[in-house]
Structures are given as structure tokens and as C-alpha cells.
Amino acid sequence: VKAALFHGKQDIRIEDVDVLEPGVGEVRLRNAYNGICGSDLHFYDTPETSGVDFSKPHPVTGRTLPQILGHEFSGTVDAVGAGVDTVKVGDRVSVFPMISCGICSACARGQVNVCRVVSSYGTSSASGGLAEFSVVRVKDVHVLPDSVDLKLGALVEPMAVAWHAVRRSGIEAGQHALVVGGGPIGIGIAFALRARGVTDVTISEISPDRLAVLRTMGIATVVDPAAADLGDHLREATGQRGVDVAFDTAGGATGLTTALAHLTPGGCAVELAIDVTPREIVPIHLVLNELRVLGTLAYLPSDFDAVIAAMADGAYNTAAWVDVLTLDQIVPAIDDLRAARRTKVLIRT
Numbered sequence: 393v394k395a396a397l398f399h400g401k402q403d404i405r406i407e408d409v410d411v412l413e414p415g416v417g418e419v420r421l422r423n424a425y426n427g428i429c430g431s432d433l434h435f436y437d438t439p440e441t442s443g444v445d446f447s448k449p450h451p452v453t454g455r456t457l458p459q460i461l462g463h464e465f466s467g468t469v470d471a472v473g474a475g476v477d478t479v480k481v482g483d484r485v486s487v488f489p490m491i492s493c494g495i496c497s498a499c500a501r502g503q504v505n506v507c508r509v510v511s512s513y514g515t516s517s518a519s520g521g522l523a524e525f526s527v528v529r530v531k532d533v534h535v536l537p538d539s540v541d542l543k544l545g546a547l548v549e550p551m552a553v554a555w556h557a558v559r560r561s562g563i564e565a566g567q568h569a570l571v572v573g574g575g576p577i578g579i580g581i582a583f584a585l586r587a588r589g590v591t592d593v594t595i596s597e598i599s600p601d602r603l604a605v606l607r608t609m610g611i612a613t614v615v616d617p618a619a620a621d622l623g624d625h626l627r628e629a630t631g632q633r634g635v636d637v638a639f640d641t642a643g644g645a646t647g648l649t650t651a652l653a654h655l656t657p658g659g660c661a662v663e664l665a666i667d668v669t670p671r672e673i674v675p676i677h678l679v680l681n682e683l684r685v686l687g688t689l690a691y692l693p694s695d696f697d698a699v700i701a702a703m704a705d706g707a708y709n710t711a712a713w714v715d716v717l718t719l720d721q722i723v724p725a726i727d728d729l730r731a732a733r734r735t736k737v738l739i740r741t
């Protein structure tokens with residue numbers, strides 16, 4: 393069966409792989425959709441700084457290149473291994489891709505999302521979402537209700553990244569939020585905020601293509617900081633107070649400093665960008681305003697459940713921002729995503 397195998401920097405090949413049999417406590421999925429995300433672009437373009445060390449076998453799973461890519465995926469249960477009684481053949485599921493070690497200091501605190509030796513389907517596992525089939529642990533599948541289709545199922549993972557950040561920020565209904573960067577995670581934050589009753593949301597974005605998409609979605613006020621003064625807009629929108637929470641999904645030289653600059657006293661800047669650009673922060677600005685700066689990574693299983701419940705309530709849609717392509721279109725899709733010509737691509741597997 394077909395799979396997209398990552399062999400190394402700028403080298404993805406569609407190849408034939410064997411269909412795996414599910415072992416004890418595992419299920420096999422007929423994969424449906426898999427989202428391509430910023431991490432996949434990072435692996436493809438600059439694996440050496442991607443945060444995943446592909447140069448040697450993973451310390452827990454022993455996996456090495458080539459690796460089936462894809463960690464944002466949905467599918468239908470096709471076979472179950474011994475001892476599996478919580479799902480059955482035909483169930484539609486979304487896959488929680490991170491595999492934590494269970495014993496490190498982060499796992500011991502319940503922060504399995506920041507496990508010191510985390511592995512994942514699609515980066516350091518025999519299976520990934522960019523293949524016709526996968527084998528995953530039954531504990532990692534979240535069954536989708538009838539009202540959540542398999543396309544939304546593949547979006548649970550990135551939407552859970554955003555949901556986790558929103559939940560950790562402590563923002564409440566009636567407060568104001570700024571989202572720096574209107575890519576998939578910025579869009580996910582706007583959906584999550586709305587689902588939680590936060591309706592005063594401004595997204596700042598500079599890509600013309602993404603601005604056009606955002607302006608059709610109706611999920612936030614959209615500001616192009618190159619064309620309008622973001623500070624003026626936010627002062628007016630918040631009655632001169634500043635925003636309660638600002639999320640940086642963009643990174644770069646200005647992402648976090650932009651987030652901090654527009655906070656009300658006591659506000660919180662939430663950093664989500666996987667980015668190594670140093671920025672200058674003036675301590676007295678944090679002190680005089682008692683600001684909080686919070687880093688957030690990925691999600692917990694409870695964030696998956698919350699997103700699926702919000703999807704069942706109709707809080708998410710795929711109109712305008714999600715394109716569906718096929719397995720042999722992965723490399724052109726990566727080129728389009730890198731250039732921000734597309735916002736989100738799902739591969740129909």
C-alpha cells in the first residue's frame with residue numbers, strides 16, 4: 393500500500409509499504425485524511441533544527457529514517473488486535489499522535505505533552521498518517537461522533553494545539569484577545585475562543601492570501617499591520633485598556649514583542665511559535681504591568697475530547713481555509729504552504 397516516506401532533507405517519496413497487523417492493544421486504521429503542518433515543513437526543509445533528531449534512532453522507539461510522515465490524522469478502524477474492547481471495526485476516529493514515556497519528570501507531573509523523550513506517529517513510529525493504513529495503540533484513538541466528519545477528525549490535532557493554549561491562558565468570556573498570525577493555529581485559537589464565549593478577537597496577519605481567507609471567515613476582526621495601525625485599532629476596540637490575552641502564533645523577530653505591547657495591566661502573552669529567533673524583552677515593562685508570559689506546547693488527551701465535543705456542537709468548519717489534495721501532491725502542497733498560498737492542506741489518503 394502507498395505511503396509518503398521521509399528519507400531526509402527535501403526528500404519525500406511515495407512508496408509501497410507492507411500493511412501491518414495490529415498487536416495486543418492496537419488497532420489498524422484505514423487512514424482517511426492527514427493534515428500537513430508547520431512541523432512537517434520544518435522536517436522537510438531544515439530537519440536539523442526541527443526539534444526532532446532524525447540523525448539517529450529514537451531513544452525509545454528505535455525508529456530511524458525513512459519515516460512515514462503525518463501526525464494529524466483520522467481514519468476508520470479496519471482491524472483490532474487482541475484485548476481491544478473499547479472500539480470496533482467501522483468506528484471513525486481521530487488519533488492522538490504523541491507517545492510519551494510515562495516515567496520522566498514531565499510525565500510524572502502529568503505534563504505528557506512536554507515529555508523529555510516523546511515520540512510520535514509520523515516522526516518516530518512504524519506508522520504515520522500519510523499512508524493508506526496505520527497501526528496505533530487503542531488508547532490513542534478518540535472516537536468521532538456521527539456529527540463530526542473525517543475531515544474535521546484530521547483537524548482535531550491542530551485545533552487541540554490552539555484549544556490547549558486558550559485553556560492555559562485562563563481567558564474568560566467578555567475579555568478581549570489578540571492573535572498574532574492568522575495561519576491554521578491562529579484560526580484554531582479564534583474558533584476555540586468563540587466556543588468558550590470570547591467574541592472580541594482581533595487577528596493580525598500580513599500575508600495577502602491569508603488576509604483574504606480570514607476576511608471571509610467571520611471569526612475575528614482582521615488587521616493587516618502593514619496597512620493599519622494595530623495599536624490604534626486595539627485601543628479603540630478595548631476602550632483604551634489593551635487586550636487581556638495576546639497569542640503569538642507567528643514567531644519571528646516581532647511576534648512575542650507585538651503580543652506583549654498590546655496587553656492590559658495583568659494581561660497574559662501566550663507563546664506558541666516553534667521558533668528560535670531571540671527577541672528583546674524589557675523587564676520593567678513586565679514588572680510595571682504585572683504581565684504573564686506563558687509558553688504552551690501541543691495538547692493533552694482532554695484537549696482532544698474538548699475539541700471533538702466543540703466540533704459536535706458546530707463550533708468549527710472547514711470552509712475557506714482547508715484544501716483537500718492527494719498523496720502524490722504532498723511536495724507541491726508543501727511549496728504552497730511555505731509561500732502561504734494555502735492555509736491548510738489535508739491529504740486524502
Ligand SMILES: [Zn+2]
Pocket residue numbers: 429430431432463464550
Ligand atoms: Zn502538526
Ligand SMILES: [Zn+2]
Pocket residue numbers: 492493494495496497498499500506507508509510
Ligand atoms: Zn516522559
